[in-house]
Amino acid sequence: MKITEIAESTYQLSVDVENILFEGLWEIPNGVTLNSYIIKGEKTAIIDGVCGWDGVPETLFSLLKELEIEPASIKYLVVNHVEPDHSGWIESFKKINSDFQILSSKKGKELLEAFYDLTENVTVVGDKDSFDLGNGHLLNFAEIPNVHWPDTIATFDQATGVLFPCDAFGSFGKCDGRIYAEEFSEEELKEYEKDTIRYYSNIVATFSPQVKSAIKKVREIPAKLIAPGHGLVWKDTKAIMDAYDAYADYQKGPARAEITFIWGSMYGMTEAAVKHALKVLEKEDITVHVHRVPEDSWGTVLTSVWTSTGIILAMPTYEFKMFPPMGAVLEEIGKKKALNRKAFRFGSFGWSGGAERELADINTRLNMGWEFLEPVEFKGTPSSEDMEKIEAQIKVLVAQVKETVNNKQ
Numbered sequence: 205m206k207i208t209e210i211a212e213s214t215y216q217l218s219v220d221v222e223n224i225l226f227e228g229l230w231e232i233p234n235g236v237t238l239n240s241y242i243i244k245g246e247k248t249a250i251i252d253g254v255c256g257w258d259g260v261p262e263t264l265f266s267l268l269k270e271l272e273i274e275p276a277s278i279k280y281l282v283v284n285h286v287e288p289d290h291s292g293w294i295e296s297f298k299k300i301n302s303d304f305q306i307l308s309s310k311k312g313k314e315l316l317e318a319f320y321d322l323t324e325n326v327t328v329v330g331d332k333d334s335f336d337l338g339n340g341h342l343l344n345f346a347e348i349p350n351v352h353w354p355d356t357i358a359t360f361d362q363a364t365g366v367l368f369p370c371d372a373f374g375s376f377g378k379c380d381g382r383i384y385a386e387e388f389s390e391e392e393l394k395e396y397e398k399d400t401i402r403y404y405s406n407i408v409a410t411f412s413p414q415v416k417s418a419i420k421k422v423r424e425i426p427a428k429l430i431a432p433g434h435g436l437v438w439k440d441t442k443a444i445m446d447a448y449d450a451y452a453d454y455q456k457g458p459a460r461a462e463i464t465f466i467w468g469s470m471y472g473m474t475e476a477a478v479k480h481a482l483k484v485l486e487k488e489d490i491t492v493h494v495h496r497v498p499e500d501s502w503g504t505v506l507t508s509v510w511t512s513t514g515i516i517l518a519m520p521t522y523e524f525k526m527f528p529p530m531g532a533v534l535e536e537i538g539k540k541k542a543l544n545r546k547a548f549r550f551g552s553f554g555w556s557g558g559a560e561r562e563l564a565d566i567n568t569r570l571n572m573g574w575e576f577l578e579p580v581e582f583k584g585t586p587s588s589e590d591m592e593k594i595e596a597q598i599k600v601l602v603a604q605v606k607e608t609v610n611n612k613q
């Protein structure tokens with residue numbers, strides 16, 4: 205954990221977390237940095253906290269001591285968002301400080317009661333409110349509901365121009381002691397963006413329309429620095445807002461000129477055709493993300509799907525339905541609303557088939573709007589004719605993806 209002064213009397217306290225499933229579900233291969241902020245005006249406020257995992261609140265308290273702040277002397281907690289990765293520490297805090305005031309949204313107040321039985325000393329703040337910490341640190345608030353829970357607000361400090369948007373504009377990927385995006389080389393930032401997209405697609409994506417509204421609102425705030433609850437701090441506030449704007453647009457598609465190829469196979473029948481399909485794709489000038497299920501996690505597959513305009517699915521029939529891990533990952537992709545993709549499916553069956561029926565059902569039931577080319581299904585091993593049909597369909601798909609993306613630009 206580390207303390208950095210990011211603006212006058214404004215400190216970031218950050219902790220790198222690894223080897224966990226985020227939200228108990230999402231793989232984070234490069235970890236995540238959780239950020240908490242302290243503003244020392246005449247009054248001291250802490251903006252967002254950290255999770256309540258073993259040892260994490262204690263580390264936060266020891267950092268406060270480094271800043272010569274006794275945790276018991278903190279009288280103001282700004283809770284932008286009650287999700288326990290930011291508020292879990294309050295349970296430990298309550299044990300050492302019984303006298304503090306919380307600022308949160310109306311919905312946040314409800315959630316604080318539900319999660320932590322906190323009912324007293326909660327002041328509701330919203331768009332029209334301000335709160336004066338003294339020494340010029342006048343805080344304003346912007347309601348940005350559903351980015352990522354319904355309670356979310358962003359806090360803006362008039363004195364320093366720092367905007368604290370909590371989950372909005374956050375990223376996975378631990379920062380290893382670095383604070384600002386500007387400390388990363390262009391190459392490193394490109395890599396880091398994959399973690400930002402992982403974060404966006406896995407955590408925030410469902411609420412893309414609300415992300416669009418939040419960005420519109422936040423662009424009106426004269427922020428000099430965006431200091432989120434996860435990941436890097438952005439001096440180039442426009443860069444991260446533009447990036448998030450684009451990710452939100454990918455929900456309805458088209459996204460980028462990329463294809464995500466998701467496949468699974470039990471005994472190698474579908475796999476034989478997958479190998480052929482990959483060779484075909486190698487000759488095409490297009491970025492392809494390949495994921496085998498169940499080996500690759502939902503989160504990893506979703507990250508690729510989010511930026512892809514084209515999807516190829518290859519899996520056999522299994523008990524009159526799709527190969528189960530494919531069904532599971534598609535349900536999740538549908539729930540995150542990765543909509544309107546150009547798609548193509550092929551795969552093996554033994555006697556009755558059935559994968560196609562379930563695929564159509566998921567596409568309809570979850571209103572995904574994926575436009576499928578004629579599938580190629582084969583009994584047992586794929587014939588050379590099947591291989592030719594697959595090759596032809598892939599070429600059509602690549603052309604469609606490029607055309608759709610070009611038409612958008």
Ligand SMILES: Cc1cc2nc3c(=O)[nH]c(=O)nc-3n(C[C@H](O)[C@H](O)[C@H](O)COP(=O)(O)O)c2cc1C
Nearest residue numbers: 469470471472473474520523524553554555556557
């Ligand atoms: C557990 C199991 C269930 C299956 N269920 C069906 C089925 O309901 N309908 C069907 O046509 N084939 C079914 N099959 C046959 C497979 O679809 C077939 O063996 C196919 O070639 C497997 O392709 P793969 O080697 O790519 O996994 C099933 C196979 C297994 C092992």
